[in-house]
Amino acid sequence: MNIVVCMKQTPDTEAKISVQADGKDVEKDKFKYVISTYDELAVEEGIKLKEKFGGTVVLVTVGSDKTHESLRSALAMGADSAIQVWIHVLKIQIVLLLQKFYQTELKL
Numbered sequence: 001m002n003i004v005v006c007m008k009q010t011p012d013t014e015a016k017i018s019v020q021a022d023g024k025d026v027e028k029d030k031f032k033y034v035i036s037t038y039d040e041l042a043v044e045e046g047i048k049l050k051e052k053f054g055g056t057v058v059l060v061t062v063g064s065d066k067t068h069e070s071l072r073s074a075l076a077m078g079a080d081s082a083i084q085v086w087i088h089v090l091k092i093q094i095v096l097l098l099q100k101f102y103q104t105e106l107k108l
Contacts, residue, residue, distance in 0.1 A: 001055035003046040004102070005079070007039035008061060009070040035070045040077075047078040056080040060101070062094055 011017075011031040018027050035043070046057040059074050059082040061067050071082040083101065085094050 001049060001053045002105075003049055003055060003057045004060055005039065005042045005046045005057060005074075006060050007043065007070065007074060008036050009033040009063060009067055010036045033066050033070060035073055040074075043074045043077055043079060050078070050080075058083065058105070060098065061085070 010033065011028075012034045015032045016030075018030065019025070020027055043057070043059070049055075050057050057079040059071060059079050061071060061082070062085045064086070067084055071084065075082055085097055
């Protein structure tokens with residue numbers, strides 16, 4: 001069984017948030033990012049299914065260099081591989097890339 005887990009990263013809920021000097025936004029560069037809580041649960045469930053039925057767990061995420069830490073964490077949990085789609089592509093391109101991936105790698 002091949003399992004695909006789409007995951008994203010979110011700011012750590014324990015991170016200190018500070019407002020920019022102009023007061024218009026928060027300082028996002030200072031956030032520590034972690035796997036979304038719900039996505040972390042999905043990774044765990046995917047790994048349980050893999051252990052029960054065999055197969056692989058593939059992580060898919062869209063983002064910048066900051067997603068690497070989240071991907072490494074999920075791989076350390078037991079996922080087999082990870083695919084990162086760079087944030088610089090258009091949304092339709094992301095959909096087409098994922099569609100091609102599903103068709104060729106997972107035979108869906």
